[in-house]
Amino acid sequence: MALKATPAPYLRNVERTGSRAWTTTLVLLPLTAFSAVYYGFRPVLLILSGIAAANLCEGIGCLLMRRRLTLADGSATVTGALIGLLMSPLSPYWLPALAAAFAIAVVKMPFGGHGHEPFLPAAAGLAVITQCFPAYLFTYPTPGLSQPLPLGSIAAVATETSPAALLAAGTAPAYTPPGWLLGQIPGPLGATAGVLLLACAVVLFLRKVTSPLITLPYLLTCAVYALLFSRVDGGGWGVVMAELCSGYLLFTGVFLLPASVLAPRGWLGRIVYGIGGGLLVMLLRSFGRFEEGACFAVLLMNAFSPIIDRFCWGIVYRLTAGRKGGRL
Amino acid sequence: MKQPLRPIFTSTFLTNNIVLVKAVGLCPIIAGAVTLKYGVALTLCTMAVLLPSCLFMAVLGDRIPKWLHPPVYTGVAMLLMVGAAAVVSRLIAPEIYAALYLFLPLMVVSTIFTYHAGGFSPGTGPLMAAVDAVGSSLGFGLVICLVSSLREISAYGTLWGMPLPITVRFPSGALPFAAFLLLGFMAALLQHIKNRQARRREEADL
Numbered sequence: 001m002a003l004k005a006t007p008a009p010y011l012r013n014v015e016r017t018g019s020r021a022w023t024t025t026l027v028l029l030p031l032t033a034f035s036a037v038y039y040g041f042r043p044v045l046l047i048l049s050g051i052a053a054a055n056l057c058e059g060i061g062c063l064l065m066r067r068r069l070t071l072a073d074g075s076a077t078v079t080g081a082l083i084g085l086l087m088s089p090l091s092p093y094w095l096p097a098l099a100a101a102f103a104i105a106v107v108k109m110p111f112g113g114h115g116h117e118p119f120l121p122a123a124a125g126l127a128v129i130t131q132c133f134p135a136y137l138f139t140y141p142t143p144g145l146s147q148p149l150p151l152g153s154i155a156a157v158a159t160e161t162s163p164a165a166l167l168a169a170g171t172a173p174a175y176t177p178p179g180w181l182l183g184q185i186p187g188p189l190g191a192t193a194g195v196l197l198l199a200c201a202v203v204l205f206l207r208k209v210t211s212p213l214i215t216l217p218y219l220l221t222c223a224v225y226a227l228l229f230s231r232v233d234g235g236g237w238g239v240v241m242a243e244l245c246s247g248y249l250l251f252t253g254v255f256l257l258p259a260s261v262l263a264p265r266g267w268l269g270r271i272v273y274g275i276g277g278g279l280l281v282m283l284l285r286s287f288g289r290f291e292e293g294a295c296f297a298v299l300l301m302n303a304f305s306p307i308i309d310r311f312c313w314g315i316v317y318r319l320t321a322g323r324k325g326g327r328l
Numbered sequence: 329m330k331q332p333l334r335p336i337f338t339s340t341f342l343t344n345n346i347v348l349v350k351a352v353g354l355c356p357i358i359a360g361a362v363t364l365k366y367g368v369a370l371t372l373c374t375m376a377v378l379l380p381s382c383l384f385m386a387v388l389g390d391r392i393p394k395w396l397h398p399p400v401y402t403g404v405a406m407l408l409m410v411g412a413a414a415v416v417s418r419l420i421a422p423e424i425y426a427a428l429y430l431f432l433p434l435m436v437v438s439t440i441f442t443y444h445a446g447g448f449s450p451g452t453g454p455l456m457a458a459v460d461a462v463g464s465s466l467g468f469g470l471v472i473c474l475v476s477s478l479r480e481i482s483a484y485g486t487l488w489g490m491p492l493p494i495t496v497r498f499p500s501g502a503l504p505f506a507a508f509l510l511l512g513f514m515a516a517l518l519q520h521i522k523n524r525q526a527r528r529r530e531e532a533d534l
Binding site: 110131132 | 498499500503505509513516
């Protein structure tokens with residue numbers, strides 16, 4: 001038998017990747033519906049624009065590389081949908097398309113398509129538009145249940161300072177816990193409904209698409225950091241809740257950070273990865289240029305993922321070597 | 329050790345381009361080269377400093393103990409760079425000097441000098457050292473001019489300070505990450521061309 005020694009990540013084009021991507025897409029549907037309830041049809045168009053651009057770039061990339069079309073594995077659709085869900089409801093329609101095109105055409109296809117990307121394409125696309133167009137990304141409307149946003153010009157829509165921006169300015173946002181959990185706060189399309197995101201996380205854990213060993217340490221680290229180094233005078237549990245539910249911190253923990261191709265494979269590696277991600281997200285919030293820099297944290301952790309995996313693999317092996325039933 | 333001169337030039341200039349293949353001298357490209365004018369200024373300064381210091385090391389390198397090489401070539405480069413910077417700031421364009429302020433003196437400790445004045449020149453003939461210095465300066469210049477003009481067009485919609493009929497602007501083209509991306513794709517393109525040529529040569533041999 002010929003064995004091939006390669007560095008992590010080890011999951012490359014396994015037959016289940018397709019079903020994983022489509023499960024994620026299904027899980028993203030309730031989030032889309034939720035944002036449509038709050039903002040009308042505009043969010044759906046934004047998400048569709050991201051998905052269309054991602055699939056278009058993937059198709060062109062496959063044709064250019066003279067490969068079989070890989071649209072059916074759904075990975076491009078997930079990338080487009082993730083990007084679309086992190087837009088502001090007021091973003092212009094070309095913004096998710098641009099981010100998705102960058103994600104697929106620059107970060108994914110040149111490295112060989114799904115399973116070979118060195119960084120999470122959705123996070124990279126988001127990072128680029130965060131750098132280039134922060135004004136379009138961080139201007140949020142007041143969420144209203146019975147007032148759909150206009151599909152065309154959005155000049156007349158009332159905007160509101162987002163809780164992430166308030167926290168960055170050192171003020172405690174005044175929302176009640178139901179407001180936080182049901183998403184009655186200004187923020188990205190699919191990232192404000194805390195309860196829904198947690199439900200998505202449970203579904204993904206049960207279908208083994210993502211690992212709770214990444215998400216839970218990540219959220220715990222964020223919470224502990226928010227408690228210890230509060231950005232608001234006084235601090236307390238209210239501020240911890242605000243930190244966890246504002247911006248797209250929760251969304252990152254559920255969808256972006258544990259994305260299966262790039263996350264470490266070993267259990268200790270996953271925990272370290274989650275803790276590192278949480279620390280970086282909070283550090284970027286405290287000292288970064290933007291009110292939310294979770295996409296940069298994901299990219300940084302992606303870069304460290306193979307090293308973390310190899311290092312932790314060694315530690316676990318040394319701890320459990322010789323013991324029967326030791327789990328790597 | 330006698331090497332033909334043309335391969336040395338084409339190697340440092342194109343096939344083993346010092347920036348794209350050896351990843352040398354990245355700092356000025358990523359941080360300094362925002363417009364074509366800056367790119368050309370950095371290229372000229374590099375050439376004005378690299379050529380004499382390579383010649384100096386080619387002639388005197390054998391007579392200086394090896395451990396003394398780095399301080400000597402850095403010192404020579406520093407003296408020359410002071411002159412080049414003075415020429416740029418007094419005679420050519422003070423505004424370019426003001427904009428590049430820190431990056432011109434930083435060029436002295438650029439890895440280009442370590443590689444070429446320190447690594448290649450000592451022990452070779454002055455002619456070879458000169459060809460190597462010119463080739464690497466031009467190779468550096470080729471990349472920095474390409475990157476800086478692309479960034480100038482995308483960020484400001486101008487080229488060499490002249491407005492172009494383009495209305496779309498990407499202000500972040502002037503940020504470092506844009507230069508990293510450009511360099512990555514240029515390096516990949518060069519590698520692709522080289523791979524294809526190598527494959528063709530193999531097929532021709534068969």
